[in-house]
Amino acid sequence: MDYQSLMNPRARDLKPSGIRKFFDIAEEMEDVISLGVGEPDFKTPWHIREAGIHSLEKAKTRYTANRGLKELRSEIAAYMIRKFHIEYQPDSEVLVTVGGSEAIDAAIRVLVCPGDEVLFAAPSFVCYEPLITLGQAVPVPIVTRAKDNFALTAADLAAAITDKTKLLILPYPNNPTGGILRRKNLEEIAQVLRGTDIFVLSDEIYAELTYGEKHVSIAAIEGMQERTILVSGFSKCYSMTGWRLGYACGPAPVLSQMTKVHQYGIMSAPTTSQYAAIEALRNGDADIDKMREKYDMRRRFIVDGLRRIGLSCFEPEGAFYAFPSIQSTGLSSEEFCERLLYSHKVALVPGTAFGACGEGFVRASYCESIEHIRTALERIEQFLGEL
């Protein structure tokens, strides 16, 4: 069979991440010191794992309501008030999903029509563009810059808006740059959006991991909640990546459409994970504080180290990545990463993995122990010395 010709061209033509080959090489090599991993090194806190185990012992192994366990939705609503001062109705404005990713997918599906333009800040996480393309809409990246602390500026946003613009994706705190949006940035963005019909998909999966400045959601800015789908989850803040659990909060009319998509595609999010998540929200605040403090030390350590060995590096204020510039080496991001991997066995992610505008940068994750980061920095320093 000629499979290629039988495939839906929109799926077939999606680029598998352009640097897949590089990733495969890294996975195959031995004794690699990696700063390439986008997930926490901490284990899920024991009391959360135990709650999952307990639910299994009690044979809580059936589907839940499509929207997720009522108890969990109530805890999510309580958490949103406690941490970000945003009020959501657990019955109609919260949907529990399979990771934040599913929520992003569902939101794009229900909001975006063929031909619509979807704006998103770039560089950013890799899933937005393909999902927009699958929805036959037009992805429009808005480039953010180190000089603006990788924040989306109101001017750039205003310039990108056309009468076809349907949705703005705000991925902050940002993977890979570590940029955040302060209340002032958000007010300015809100000012541009008020009076339009543009929706906001705010991917706040790293909301708990900001350093110094507390995270502010765009939904907490006046007039924004009615047009914002807030997506978050348990992966990064509670170190629960493999549990695959996230959620969306937003206006009931949008959430009810997303619930349909979720119902037909997924049924309900994993039940064991939902019980564990209830425990996380009830008794996990201290775990987050502890992990955040560790990340913060590592953050200062890696940024200081990168600068010391001669790479200019924006001071990340959120997530767990540093995004140093490698322009001074004259190499492209991919060349830099490939040569570093082959010659000194350190794995970084080329900035171009997060969009063309990531050229000239590399992403170094600091979800690693200080000793691990130190060894990686020593090797990178040697590498730079030999260039």
Place this chain on the structure above:
Amino acid sequence: MDKLLTLLEKNARFTNAELATMLNVSEEAVASQIKELENQGVIKGYKPLVDWDKIANDRVTAMIELKVTPQRDAGFEEIAETIMEMEEVESVYLMSGGYDLSVLVRGRTFQEVAMFVAKRLAPMKNVLSTATHFVLRRYKDMGVELADKKLDDRGTISL
């Protein structure tokens, strides 16, 4: 101070510069805090954590429970002091519960430790009884896992 101590407890070989970066203070501040902690006797010393099982060295450790008669006026202090002066003794703790002193003893062979208990500890004037427990394997010591590091199951790269 607490954060500094926690970091040093994890790795006493962090340089002052590294500690300063992690704690977001100056290098001088770290140096003076460490000096002060040393002067106050809060920091008693710095030692490597050795996994002796890794090198073919004959070493055995035993935890010995001692029941003793406390002395008028001196309580347990006197006997504890006598015991801690013995070279073979690694640590001495006063315990609550079923016995009084817990003594960690190190020797080259089981025989040597057994003889130490029989000849030195058991006959002491106020020692009522001893129970010797040999350590068979150390999994974790002073907060550090001694088993060989498990492989990271996260893979090398993910976005």
